[in-house]
Amino acid sequence: MSGKIRDEDIALVRERTSIAEVISEHVTLKPAGGGNLKGLCPFHDEKSASFNVSTARNVFYCFGCGAGGDAISFIQQIDHLSFVESIERLAAKAGIQLRYAEAGSGGGQPRQQQAGQKQRLIAAHRDAAEFYASQLGTPGARAAREFLAQRSFSREHAVEYGCGYAPDAWDTLSRHLRQKGYTSQELITAGLAKEARSGSLIDRFRRRLLWPIKDLGGDVIGFGARKLYEDDDGPKYLNTPETPLYKKSHVLYGIEHAKRDIAKQGRAVVVEGYTDVMACHLSGVPTAVATCGTAFGSDHIGVLRRLLHDLNTNGEIIFTFDGDAAGQKAALRAFADDQRFASQTFIAVGPDGMDPCELRLAKGDAAVRDLVARREPLITFALRTLTGKYDLSTPDGRIGALREAAPLVAQIKDRELRPEYARKLAGDLGMEVEPVLRAVTQAAGKAEPPRPRAAASAVSEPQRLVEREALKLALQSPVLAGPFFDAIDETPYSFPPHVALRQAITSLGGAATASGGADWVERIRDNCDDLAAKALAAELAVEPPRCDGEPDHRYVNITLARLQLPAVERRIGELKGGIQRLNPVENKDEYLRLASELFALEQQRRGLREQAVGGL
Incomplete structure (x- = not known):
């Protein structure tokens, strides 16, 4: 394997990079109090500023869309670069010579x-x-x-x-x-x-x-x-042939022009040629890209997923294949790849089979925009293409079309849509709905296991705020809060992302081992497997503490006392219930053990209540 950038060099890049300077190249920032800066988020459309930059901690967070991190992750997100590419760009700007670990014994050049x-x-x-x-x-x-x-x-x-x-x-x-x-x-x-x-x-x-x-x-x-x-x-x-730079299965022409609009609009339009990309962009469809001398494939999907933040079903991939046999074949192949996207896939076929460049030349810019606006779901096009090969006026034709089309409906990733498309297919074939539904169910194979229910959270809003504040202190003021924060394990945390974030801090050796700043926040984020916890870390790194001025030891004590109280009171309730169910004569040892624990917890509760005087 190739070597990796040394950790100390990554930390040096973070230390010497001013996040305000980096972000100011893309966002107009204004003072927001407490040493923070504010501006309109570059990652989503908004009218009122929710994008915050903490110059003290060298991190950013948008309360509107949840984007956050340090200067490295900002470059990753704004320019859609890898972690290493972002570090190399910032290092060059800061005049830092990066050092790489040597390649392993398996061969290859040093990085x-x-x-x-x-x-x-x-x-x-x-x-x-x-x-x-x-x-x-x-x-x-x-x-x-x-x-x-x-x-x-x-x-x-x-x-x-x-x-x-x-x-x-x-x-x-x-x-x-x-x-x-x-x-x-x-x-x-x-x-x-x-x-x-x-x-x-x-x-x-x-x-x-x-x-x-x-x-x-x-x-x-x-x-x-x-x-x-x-x-x-x-x-x-x-x-260009395959080279260390050029891998045709990964390359999308026009991606450098289209990437920000793709990310903002949550839409990518895949066309077939260089002139089609130019025609789309100049006609007001700035999200167009094209493959370069190869079919659209899984590696291209990876590039677009990265741009689309393809984690939900709100995004769109729109293909503009020709309506001829080759275009139909390409569309069916694209539908097979559709399952790799969370985004929805569509197809837009130009009138008389014209591509976007021809359409712009013949009918103007508006016609290209209309082509994309008139898109139809790729599954609809695929079903029409398959059933069109059969004579649906005969029983044999209808059954043949059903046998070929049912597996396609069974592949639809949104299971709630499958019955609807089964009904549509039944209408297209002129058949009853029941046999079509049976064919789709059989094609789907074994019934899919039920999706797990989201765990119900019984966390009260005041308790959630206290948990947030405790974690915020660990992220923003580890030198001050670390020793006290580390003494309390994850037991008092009730909200799952809070628990995951607390575990990530523990796995790094605790907050007391950190000096703060962007490097500390990013180490925590890198250590979070839970996506919600990772986003929360970025949010809490810039969110102002719920106190006047800078946090002090008194504020830390109040916060951590309030954090522990609910868990202590829950345990007291459990102990009282257990003691009531015991016979003190027959279970003397157990009774005394529980009573002793109860007494100690009652003492702890009184101390915490006294310590928690004051408001958050």
Whole structure:
């Protein structure tokens, strides 16, 4: 395996990064009292500011959507980068040289060498993209300019999307990049050039219109090249080959333009080509992306799930496949992948089979927006495609269609929708509902186990507030509250996320071991398996304490006394009930043991009540 960034370097990045400076590049922040800052959340639409930044603890939290964390997690969420990519970006900005652990004995390069190679390849692609873009204005690129103009893309549009031209020469780019200091091996590894029989370098792309393909962070990692001339015996589209940067099964063209709108709208539109992406974006559908020379697959799903925060059924994936046989086949394949999404999947088929680029050219921007607005559920399209192969006017045709369509209905992930689609299928087939429902049930196989009920919470609101306050002190003021907080185990906590958060603090050695700040909060969040507890940690890190001014020892004592009281009183009640049920003569030892525990708890309760004087 590759090495990992050293923990002390991660802590140093957190320490030297001002979260206010990082977030201010994306959000207008205003003072909110207590050293906090406030602004409109960049992760969801809102009219009143609920996005809070604690400069003292270097963390943020939005009370509107629940997003929260430190500067690293902010970069992860705003730019949709991985944890390591976010650290590397902040480290570069802060002038910190990261150190990586060596690779394991299984082979491979140390992580630092890999990171160095990656940066060289990215730089080569950036320089190549600039070179190709500069060539688009030359006399030899007339066919490329005409291609764009015929599709109603202006010069400004070409600049916006970085369109370029590979000149009619064998090694123009290679010579240009070699002059910039790149080695022949680097250009071959990057997929920008290949070795000729003579041993010299030749460019991979020649006499073609090019689109730079970027990753989520906006770095160019490859190119898509469109054939322009009849005497070009290559494929219509030619893409960068597999390289350390470019993995076609993971790449979505236009993702760097679309990512924030996808995350905000909870919708992604999957189209088939580069010009379709441009047409959608320019028509007011900014969430469009396209695969690059390969079918939409499971790795692409992973990319979109990451952007959509695909944890509920509110999101949408909209495919714009053609209505022909190939498009129908692609739609059915997409429905098979549908089960990997929590989001709902739809299909939008253009009139007369036109793709978004053709539709924009023929009928204008509004027609592209209407195409997406008229989407239909993918299951509806899939059922219509399957049943359309049969003669439904005959019994054999209806039964054949039922046998093929029932398993499709049985695959619908929302079980409550299955009976509704079974009824629709019955109507489409002209059959009674009961046999169709039976066929769907049989296709579903064994009955699915009942979903567990959510545990009913009997936690009172005042007690929940006290539990929150105790945890808040551990997160925000561990030096002050830590020794007292750690002395109380998880028993007094009644709300499950509070229990999970308390356990996470215990597993880190307790609050008394921490010095506070963003690193402490993120260590707790990283140690939380419970998603609700993880979100709660970010929230409590910025939520002001329920006291005037900064917390002191008296406030800590009051809070922790109030935390313990309900649990002590519950145990007192249990002991009294147990003592009443015992015969003191026949069960003398047990009676004395319970009485002794009761006496001690009564004493503890009196002390806690005295300590808890004051209000939260």
